[in-house]
Amino acid sequence: MAKGQVTIPKDVRTALGIGAGDRVTFLVDGGNVRIINSALYAMEILQNKMAGEAQKAGLEDDEDVMALVRSLRSENIE
Template identity: 40%
Template sequence: MELAKVTSKGQITIPLMIRNRLQLKTGDKVFFEESKGKIYITNASQITLANVQSQMQGEAEKAGFQTEDDVIAYIKELRKAK
C-alpha cells in the first residue's frame, strides 16, 4: 500500500511503485473509475487499447484474413499502391 498527500490544488504525486506498475510515463493520462464504493486508477492508454481490441474482435476474419501473414501481405500491397 502507498500513501500520497493531496495539495491545495487537488494534485497528488503517484508513488513510483504505482507508476511503474501502471507503466506510466511523463505526460501519460490516467483514468479514474468508481465501482462499488472504491476508486480505481488505470493507465488511460491501456483502456483505449482494450476498447479498440474489443471493437475489432472478429473483423479480420470478416475481411478474409486467416493468418497474421495475410494481414502483413495486405499492408505491403497498400503501401505499394501509394
Template identity: 40%
Template structure:
C-alpha cells in the first residue's frame, strides 16, 4: 500500500511505484473513478489509443450503420441473436 500527503491546495504527488504501475510519465493525465467510497486512479487514454481495444480475432469490424441498426432493433425488441 502506498500513501502521500495532501497539501493545503489539495495537491499530492503520486508515489514512484504507482506512476510506474500506471505507466505515467511527465505530462500524462490521470482520471479518478469513485466507486462505493473508493477512488481508483487510471491513466487517461486518448481516443486514438482506444482504437481496436474491443476487437476479437475472427470477428469482423462493424460499421456505424450496422451499430445503429442493432441499437434500433434492440430498442424495438426485435433482436435476432442467431446472426
C-alpha cells in the first residue's frame, strides 16, 4: 500500500522552511496546488479563528496577557 509520500526538491523545502519528515499541506484551488508547511498552516488557521478574542477579553498588550497567565497559574497552585 502506498504511503502517500512525495519528494519535494531541496530548494522548495528550503523556501518553505521544512526538513525531511516534516508534514506539509496541499491546498487545491481549481487547477493550482499550493504546498504549505502544516505547522504554519495550523497556526494561521488558529490565528484567524482567534482574531479579536484578546480584545474582547480586555487583553490589549503582552503585559495584559502575562498578567492573566500569572493569575491563572496562581489559581492552579492554590
